[in-house]
Amino acid sequence: MLCAVAAVLLLGACGTQVAGRGTSQSPTGPIPWTIGEPSEVTGARLADGGRTLLLDAQVPSGAHACVRELKAVLTDPVQEDLVRVQISFYSPAGDRSSGCTKERSATARVRLPAPLGSRKVVVDNxxxxxxxxxxxxxxxLCGKLGCTPPATGCTAASYDQALMAVDAPEHTYRDSEECDGKWLVLDFSWRTGPACGDGSAPGCSSRLGDRWFFRARKSGWVPIAEGVAGGCRDVQRREPDFPASLCKGLAPLSPSLHPSFPPVSASPSPS
Incomplete structure (x- = not known):
């Protein structure tokens, strides 16, 4: 009878390990394994004539097993220009007592119904x-501006790249631009205070603003100076070649439109 009980317990324990969705032991007791996603997807490559997609991702790591059932799956039918993929795994990493406090690189693969060709790949949205x-x-690997960044120039898409280059706050909107294709002055603002809704709430008109000066490089608009004063002083102290035609008519930013912290100049970036 004791042998039968021991056999049942042993089989039960083995079943938990094989399933990969059970528990993991720690000094404080069992830890549930839950589904998770990689913290970062770092690389992608093709195999089998473009029909297999291999994705390198950062997953939890520790002294014991921290990842089970790592897989990549297609989340939508393959489109003419796009393939959507999601990576997932099971891990106890949500609990530090599991020991899964580090990360390592792992590779997930997914078979495509046809060669990738010129399609883009979107992983985890x-x-x-x-x-x-x-x-x-x-x-x-594509950047924040997508796989085909806009050409540097006097266009709305290019101005969006300039805002990203200075880490402009979310929901920023442009007030004005002075641009000649090689140099750019960009004034922008963002709302502060309570949520505005229809715009009638108190403080809804409150906002902060800033002004940045840029130079065109191969990588896009590169910030060279920041300042709220009128005219050319702020920028030409940093870059004497900045054309006066773009800055001499600048009015000072209103105290209600610029940040309360002092402006910080940016060093020119090499081409």
């Missing part, structure tokens, strides 16, 4: 890769 401009079999 936010990371993009493309074969355009890449070195096969690797794919190129």
């Amino acid at each position: 936010y990371v993009q890769f493309t074969a355009d401009g890449a070195r096969p079999p690797a794919l190129r």
Whole structure:
């Protein structure tokens, strides 16, 4: 009878380990394994003539097993220009007592119904890769502006790149631009205070503003100076070649439109 009980217990324990969704032991007791996603997707490459996609991701790591059932799956039918993929795994990493406090790189793979070709790959709804401009079999990791950043110039898309270059706050809107294709002055503002709703709430008109000066480089608009004073003084102290035609008519920003902290100049970036 004792042997039968021991056998049942042993089989039960083994079943928990094989399933991968049970518990993991720690000094404080069992820890449930839950589904998770990688903290970062760092690379992608193709195999099997473009039909297999291999994705490198950062997953939990520790002294004991921290990841089970790592997999990549297609979340939507393959489109003409896009493939959507999600990476998932099971881990006890949500509890530090599991020991899974570090990270390591792991590779998930997914079989495509047809060669990737020129399609872009979107992983977990936010990371993009493309074969355009890449070195096969690797794919190129796209940036915040997508896989084909806008050309630097006097365009709305290019101004958006300039705002990203200075870490402008979320929901920023542009007030004015002075641009000649090689140099740029950009004034922008963002709301402060309570949520505005229809715009009638008290403090809804409250906002902060800033002014940045940029120079065009191969990488896009590069910030060279910041300042709220009128005219050219702020920028030409940093970059004497900045054309006066773009800055001499600048009015000082209103005290209600600029931040309360002092302006910080940015050092020129190498080309």
